[in-house]
Amino acid sequence: MIAPTTPRKDMVMFIVFAIAILTLPIWMAPLGGSYPDLLQKFAIFGLFAVGFNILFGLTGYLSFGHAAFLGVGSYTAVWSFKLLSMNILPAIFFGMITSGLFALIIGYVSLRRSGIYFSILTLAFAQMSYNLAYSVLTPITYGETGLQLAQYDPRILDAQATVEGGGIPLTNLFGLEMQGWPGFYFCAVVLIIGFYIAMRITRSPFGMMLLAVKSNQNRMNYTGLNTRPYTLAAFVISGIYAGLAGSLMAVTDPLAGAERMQWTASGEVVLMTILGGVGTLLGPVLGAAIIKYFENIFSAINESVLHAFFGFLPDFIENGLVNVASLFVGKGWHLTLGVLFMVMVIFLPGGVIEAYDRIRKRFFSKETRSSAAPQAGDD
Amino acid sequence: MKILEVSNVNKRFGGLQALDDVNLTVEQGHVHAIIGPNGAGKSTLLNCFVGRLMPDTGSVIFDGTSLLGLAPHEINQTGVSRVFQTPEIFEDLSLLDNLMIPALAKRDGAFTLNAWGRVDQDAEIRDQAEHMLEDVGLQDKRHLQSGTMSRGDKRRLELAMCLVQNPKLLLLDEPTAGMSRADTNNTIDLLKKIGERGITKVIIEHDMHVVFSLANRVSVLAQGHVIAEGTPEEMKEDQRVKDAYLGAGHE
Structure with a gap:
């Protein structure tokens, strides 16, 4: 059985989601994650993954080059800060427009193929963009150093803002500075x-x-349906989401570097989506949060933290455990992520959402829910 | 009135002359069966109607428009629906969704960017889908994932997906292939029932039982050539047909 969707169920889910996101600072506190830098990443990568899921989750086209749009969004936003205004609205607007145009071109070409060939084409485009940003287009991207703000940028829209010796102004929304908590809430x-x-x-x-x-x-x-415009529209929409996420990165931290477009960044959003649950609405956001949480929390754990954690054990056991565990934390947090990812894909291909569904079915309903297959959009 | 007119169609695959100067006329409202031994070119001919293959020479005129060179979705939009040998349905989706998609395609055309309206609140499309499900007797399964059904039910669903578009011409490629006798009879009943809607049908079939129960016109294809045409009764007695099926010189 596939449970039919209703506007009411969706509204409930949406309201719960909105409350959960806005109260993140409160309920992440016990988990040690209640600081704006991390929560901003939750929101930004969540948005990136939500957009990615519109392409991958709904149409099944696996793009391995979405970081290119993220990077384009960031560069455009920073240029908007430099040339136009430190107000974030034009930055976001232009970030979305340029990444959408980029997605239109790349999508038009890549969508001539499907399956693995499509993935390879998008990967090739993203790596091309990365290399262009890194070396060829240095006048626009400032290559290795990355694109940064400078005190004497034109900023033609906020004319009187550059005060002699006043430092670089901060990104703002009509005066509200986008650092720290305001940045997160935005x-x-x-x-x-x-x-x-x-x-x-x-x-x-x-x-x-x-x-x-x-x-x-x-x-x-x-x-009687023409598939090509449908897939292209989905590709462009998800590209715009990526550009929006990229410009938000620039909003909270106004610089842009080529590494944002590298294939590892494209791979990361694929991991987020799969980890959370492909084709579900909430899954990508959860996946993004889990990965960013691991990245920040596990990478901050070092040997002394582990010693303190295992301190109650006899010394030789303590040292042994610390030696093993230290492989998985600090710089080795990727190892933890890798293990987690493998376990998920093997045992729960539907991601966190599937895990939740199974638990719910086991404990809360003994009625007529038969089909166990995770269904697109059916959270 | 002629609804489909196939003239002088040739198709060559390397050294094989798959279709050899095929001429065929289908009258409006008829059930026209195309029969013939394996490799006679039946499926090739059907593929030439729906844009999957392009004939080397000849013309295919449907309802005043040439179908040659049109993409499959354009051909469908002119009013031609097709049932495949192995049911082609949206296996991941519910039966209701499976029917709403063709209904939407019929109403809104090959591409519409309606990304805001709620499809589950579209009463017109939903009613069409629900009625169609009742017509083929699948209404109790409407929220089931279609891929989990039996083959007979998938065939029923595929037929419903074609019918919900209210096509002018329905092409059926061996609609009972691989079915049990009971399923075959069910399908015949269903096809007879939809026959009452007056949709012109072209059926490719091996099973003579199906052909004689449904068709009012039969064309016999052998080695890419139409060797005989007439009513089912005439074809039963035709010496050329017997030769083609059983080999010349049989007793």
């Missing part, structure tokens, strides 16, 4: 809006066609 609100839009897309006729693309393109063609 990103959180954008994430909530982005989530709502993704939810509407998933439940729309357009979203249904994207699911049809994933399920059977042949039948789609013989049903």
Whole structure:
């Protein structure tokens, strides 16, 4: 059985989601994660993954080059800060526009193929963009050093803002500076809006066609539907989401570097989406939060923390455990992530959302829920 | 009135002449069966109607428009639906979604960017889908994932997906292939029932039982050539047909 969707169920999910995001600073405190830097990352990467899921989760086209759009969004936003204004709205607007145009071009070419060939094409485009940003386009991207703000940038829209010896002004929303908590709350609100839009897309006729693309393109063609514009639209929408996430990165920390476009960054969003639950609405946000949490918390643990943790044990056991555990923390946090990812893919291919569904089914409902297959958009 | 007119169609695959100067006319409202031994070119001919293959020469005119060179989705939008040998359905989706997709394609065309309206609140499309499910007797399964059904039910669903578009021409490629006798009879009943809607059908079939129960016109294809055409009764007695099926010189 596939539970039918209703506007009411969606509204409940959306409200719970919005409250959970806005209260992150409170309930992340016991988990040691209640500081704006980390929570901003939750929101930004959550948004990136939500957009990525519109392409990967709904149409099944696995892009390995979405970081390119993230990078384009960042560069554009920083240029907007330099040339136009430190106000973040134009930065975000132009970040979304340029990444959307980029996605249109790359998508138009890449979507001529499907499956692994599509993935390879997007990967190749992203690596090309990375190399362009790193070396060829140095006048625009400032290559290795990265694009940074300078005190004497033109900023033509806020003319009187450059005070002699006053330092570089901060990014702001009509005067409200986007550092620390205001920065987080701004990103959180954008994430909530982005989530709502993704939810509407998933439940729309357009979203249904994207699911049809994933399920059977042949039948789609013989049903009178042209698959190409559907996949291209999904690609561009998810590219715009990535550009938005990229410009938010620049909003909270106004610099842009080429490493943001590297394939590892593209791979990361794939991991986030799969870890959370491909094709579900909440999964990508959860996956992004889990990965960013691990990155920040596990990488901060060092040997002395471990010694303190295992301190109650006899010395030789303590040392042994610390030696083993230290492989998985600090710089080795990727190892933890890798193990977690493997366990998830093998035992829970539907990600955290599938885990939740299974638990819920086991404990809370003994009625007529039969099908265990995770369903797109069915959280 | 002629609804489908196939003239002088040739198709060559390397050294094989798959279709050899095929001429065929389908009358509006008829059930026209195309029969013939294995390798006669039946499926090749059907693929030429739906844009999957392009004939080397000849023309295929449907309802006044040439179908040659059109993409499959464009052909469907002119009013031609197709049922495949192995059911092609959206296996990951519910039966209701499976029917809403073709209904949307019929109403909104090959591409519409409606990313805001809620599809589960579209009463018009939903009603069409629900009615169609009732017509084929699958209404109790409407929230089931379609891929989990039996093959007979998948076939039923695929047929419903074509019918919900209210096509002018329905192409059926061996609709009972691989089915049990009971399933075959069910399918025949269903096809007879939808016959009442007056949709023109072209059926490719091996099973003579199916052909004689449904068709009012039969074309016999052998080695890429139409060797005989007539009513089912005439074809039963035709010497050329017997030769083609059983080999010349049989008793």
